[in-house]
Amino acid sequence: MSAGVSLNHSPSMLFLDLFMFLACFHECLSTPADHLKSYMLTDRGADAFLPEITPSESPQPFLPLLAPSPLTPFTNSTVPKLSGECMLNFTAAENLMSMTSIDCFAAFAPLLANVICCPQLHATLVILGGQLSKETGVLALNRTIAKPCLSDIEQVLEGQGADGNLKQVCSIHPSNLTEASCPVKDVDEFENTVNSSELLASCEKIDPVKECCDQVCQGAISDAATRLALKASDPLSMDGSHVLPEHSTRVNDCKTVVLRWLASKLDPYRANEVLRGLTNCNVNKVCPLVFPNMKHVANSCGNGISNLTTCCDAMDNYVSHLQKQTLVTNLQALDCATSLGLKLQKYNITKDVYSLCHISLKDFSLQGWFCFLLYLLPSDATFDKFSGISFICDLNDNIPAPWPNPSLLPASSCNKTVRIPALPAATNAQSGLYNVYVAIYLLIASSMTTMMLLKF
Numbered sequence: 001m002s003a004g005v006s007l008n009h010s011p012s013m014l015f016l017d018l019f020m021f022l023a024c025f026h027e028c029l030s031t032p033a034d035h036l037k038s039y040m041l042t043d044r045g046a047d048a049f050l051p052e053i054t055p056s057e058s059p060q061p062f063l064p065l066l067a068p069s070p071l072t073p074f075t076n077s078t079v080p081k082l083s084g085e086c087m088l089n090f091t092a093a094e095n096l097m098s099m100t101s102i103d104c105f106a107a108f109a110p111l112l113a114n115v116i117c118c119p120q121l122h123a124t125l126v127i128l129g130g131q132l133s134k135e136t137g138v139l140a141l142n143r144t145i146a147k148p149c150l151s152d153i154e155q156v157l158e159g160q161g162a163d164g165n166l167k168q169v170c171s172i173h174p175s176n177l178t179e180a181s182c183p184v185k186d187v188d189e190f191e192n193t194v195n196s197s198e199l200l201a202s203c204e205k206i207d208p209v210k211e212c213c214d215q216v217c218q219g220a221i222s223d224a225a226t227r228l229a230l231k232a233s234d235p236l237s238m239d240g241s242h243v244l245p246e247h248s249t250r251v252n253d254c255k256t257v258v259l260r261w262l263a264s265k266l267d268p269y270r271a272n273e274v275l276r277g278l279t280n281c282n283v284n285k286v287c288p289l290v291f292p293n294m295k296h297v298a299n300s301c302g303n304g305i306s307n308l309t310t311c312c313d314a315m316d317n318y319v320s321h322l323q324k325q326t327l328v329t330n331l332q333a334l335d336c337a338t339s340l341g342l343k344l345q346k347y348n349i350t351k352d353v354y355s356l357c358h359i360s361l362k363d364f365s366l367q368g369w370f371c372f373l374l375y376l377l378p379s380d381a382t383f384d385k386f387s388g389i390s391f392i393c394d395l396n397d398n399i400p401a402p403w404p405n406p407s408l409l410p411a412s413s414c415n416k417t418v419r420i421p422a423l424p425a426a427t428n429a430q431s432g433l434y435n436v437y438v439a440i441y442l443l444i445a446s447s448m449t450t451m452m453l454l455k456f
Helices: 011-030 032-040 094-103 109-136 143-159 187-193 196-204 212-215 216-229 245-265 268-283 295-301 308-324 330-345 436-455
Strands: 383-384 388-392 431-434
Touching: 032 388, 094 109, 094 143, 094 268, 094 308, 109 143, 109 245, 109 268, 187 216, 187 245, 196 216, 212 216, 216 245, 216 268, 295 308, 295 330, 330 436
Parallel strands: none
Antiparallel strands: 383 388, 388 431
């Protein structure tokens, strides 16, 4: 299968035109009684169109009856109510805020949270703090100002169409804008403590694929953060491998300060590129899925497989629950397949059930979309006033999930046996572009057109 497909908008628009013609024609034929009946149907509460979900069930992804207009959040942005207490320069970061609001667009933020939305939001917070330090000489906000500033950031993003609950979606707190436990926040003290020229040289431009393996910039950041953490008035023990948890927390807090300093030395676009590249390294190290109880699979597939149909039904049912959680990158899917395989082997499932039951990498990602897997370097979502929100997907998603060998350690992400693309390798007209609204509109249009044709 090719690395990507392009949704040709012309046929889509023709299809929609046909739908609109049939809708208008149907309206002309309808009687006043039909209009009354239509009104009574649409007068029900909004909850009538929501899926029925009991508190004990996992929420299931669904396509709304009526898709939101792609023009609404971006051509009719609301004016945010700012606190007046925050000194962050949102005007200078207008492009950055716009990019973040699109990446965290309300309808899709929870689905894209771990790979696109939250990494971009964290990068935005770092860059805003770094740019401010050029005026204040300080690489952190004080705790009094941090809270109204975070509220202002939310207001600006929500006014441009972003999810209104980003603090919960991305676990953001006012402390993300402060120095937290890091003992250094003044720019002068920072530059006197770390090797700033080496740090900048290592991080001003990174290869987002090689960096995850070579860790040139990450190593420089860790070294700088450790030097800052040691400036604490109560230095903590670091004897051998017995590093106190407090010290690890302090080093992590100092890494944020280091990133803000880097952001102050780069233009916002370049800083965002670097920060997102570094985040992708961490994102792809961990499978974001939560594996529920697998005893039913163990009973059907363990101790040899007596009935392959029963086993595969159990596997399909189990994987279908995983598919409700989130969109993942292709590399995350590979890690999830390994993690699940090792867990299944602990239940005495020794045969390769992935192969027997035809489980592929895309089965570990959210279903119900034309897009299943994102590239290991997920791109930002983009907005076009004609076609809506788009993001790029890896359509090489039928790669069989590899069954792990229990006698071997899981392969490093730098030495995977399954070759998967980091970025789109599209050729000719293949852009690898997945358009959210066109896909939804096509689905709705085709369904409603079919129903109207049946009435005729």
